[in-house]
Amino acid sequence: MKITRKTFDEVMFPCYNPMNMVIKKAHGALVYDNEGNEYVDLTSGIAVNCLGHTPNGVQKVIKKTVKNLIHVSNIFCNEYTLTLAKKLVNLTKFEKVFFVNSGAEANETALKLARRVAFDEYGEQKNEIISFVNSFHGRTFFSVTVGGQDSYSDGFGPKPAAITHIPYNDTETFKKTISDKTCAVILEPIQGEGGIIKADDEFLKEVRALCDKFNAALIFDEVxxxxxxxxxFYAYEQTPVKPDILTSAKGLASGLPIGAVLTYDKFAKHFVPGTHGSTFGGNALACSVGSYVVDKVSTKDFLEGVKQKGAYIKASVAKLNEKYHVFSEVRGEGLLLGLVLNDKYHGKSSELQKLCFKHKLLTLTAHGDVLRLAPALNIKKSMLDRAMNLLDKALADFTKA
Ligand SMILES: Cc1ncc(COP(=O)(O)O)c(C=O)c1O
Incomplete structure (x- = not known):
């Protein structure tokens, strides 16, 4: 069967518009299409393949696990799921874990949990959710409505109610918005899809204090x-606050579908048998790989490497920018970076992304003005140099155009 990019248009829902190639295989930071082209990947499946593509360690864990177990359902417990839960609890000092399959499902669960806690403890009137403009929390109808981009949730009829969106990092508006009726406040400590924008420490301190005052659950979306x-390991560790509920997904099993909700016993206890569930959530295979990933990426050395490589990219892009003058700043932490186009190139991040693709460099965008980079966390410096060379060529075309 001959498979080409056209096959996508023939048989797939048109809600994505993938680049003009079909991936056949990928190893480390290199991706190959079915015409033999090689690409340097700075996207890692949108921050998913944290150990690179098809890493040997993950392959070994998968092979070993599937000899014993793949899936059993949550009517039973299994060693792999409980091991990962214990590791996450030990690492974060949260007390309870609920496993799901995606970031959206993790947020759906967290929001439902916050509503349930408020319902049980304070009554039905405490049901309002505060979220932030340009935030992104997934595509289920609840999570997408909570997300701060109306265009994603418009056009589907009546939306879930009692959700207010206010500007991010705007303490005064937040103070005016939160009330006894607020059951949850949800935010990304660094807005990803919204343009790689960090929450200010002072804003977070105020949010934390007012959530405590009004008995609202503070949810951090760390998908x-x-x-x-x-x-x-989680971005909240770099802030002065800790959330009540944290959602995680993407990189947790370095490419296998998984998500997790972490919280304290006082919240988790409200999800008594029958209140919530997920057939594949906590799948043994995904959790087995998740345990391997957590062990690998939580060491001091590994985390230091992520920071260093982030700084290396920032410095390399700054050098390129001396030549091309296209970026106003490079923001973000670790290996979640946003190259922000200056006013002259306003709204043109997709154009730059396409030129990178032309030069066999895979990148992401975030909003119209930001070229987003989220490479594998174990990417080598030599590969970053190669990526920067390709970016150099793309920027040459971009500025000529
Ligand atoms: C912050 C954040 N939350 C939630 C999601 C949704 O995750 P998923 O696509 O796994 O449902 C994403 C995906 O990009 C995200 O970046």
Whole structure:
């Protein structure tokens, strides 16, 4: 059967518009299409393949695990799921874990949990959720409505109610918005899809204090920032606060579908049998790989390497920028970076991304003005040099155009 990019248009839902190639295989930071082209990948499956593509260690864990177990359902417990839960609890000092399959499902679960806690403890009227403009929390109808981009949730009829979006990092508006009716506040410590924007420490301190005052659960969506991506295991470790509920997914099993909700017993206890569930959530194979990933990426040396490589990219891009003058700043932490186009190139991040693709460099965008990089966390410096060479060529074309 001949498979080409056209096959996508023939048989797939048109809600994506993938680049003009079909991937056949990938190893480390290199991706190959079915016409034999080689690409340097700075996307890692949108911050998923944290140990690179098809890493040997993950292959070994998969082979070993599937000889024993793949899936059993949550009517039973199994060693792999419980091991990963214990590791996450030990690492973060949260007390309870619920496993799911994706970031959206993790946020759906966290939001449902916050609503349930408020319902049980304070009554039905405490049901309001505060979220932030340009945030992204997934594509289920609840999570996408909570996300701060109306265009993603418009056009599907009536939306889930009691959700307010306010500007990110705007303490005064937050103070005016939170009330006794607020059951949850959800935010990304670094907005990813929204343009790689960090929450200010002072803003977070105020949010934490007011959540405590009004008995609202503070939820951190660490789907994109988590699992060492920002240079600490979770990004909240770099802030002055800790959330009540944390959602994780993407890199947690370095390419296998998984998500997790971490919280304290006082919240988790409200999900009594029958209140929530997920057939594949906590799947033995994904959790087995998750345990391997957590061990690998949580060491001091590994995290230091992520920070150093992030700094290396920032310095390399700064040099390129001396030549091309296209970026106003490079922001982000660790290996979640946003190259922000200056006013002259406003709204042109997709154009730059396409030129990178032309030169066999895979990149992401975030909003119209940001070229987003999220490479594998174990990418080698030599590969980053190669990537920067390709970016150099793309920028030459970009500035000529
Ligand atoms: C911060 C954040 N939350 C949630 C999601 C949704 O995750 P998923 O696509 O796994 O449902 C994403 C995906 O990009 C994300 O970046």
């Amino acid at each position: 994109q920032t988590g699992v060492a991506r920002s240079g600490t």
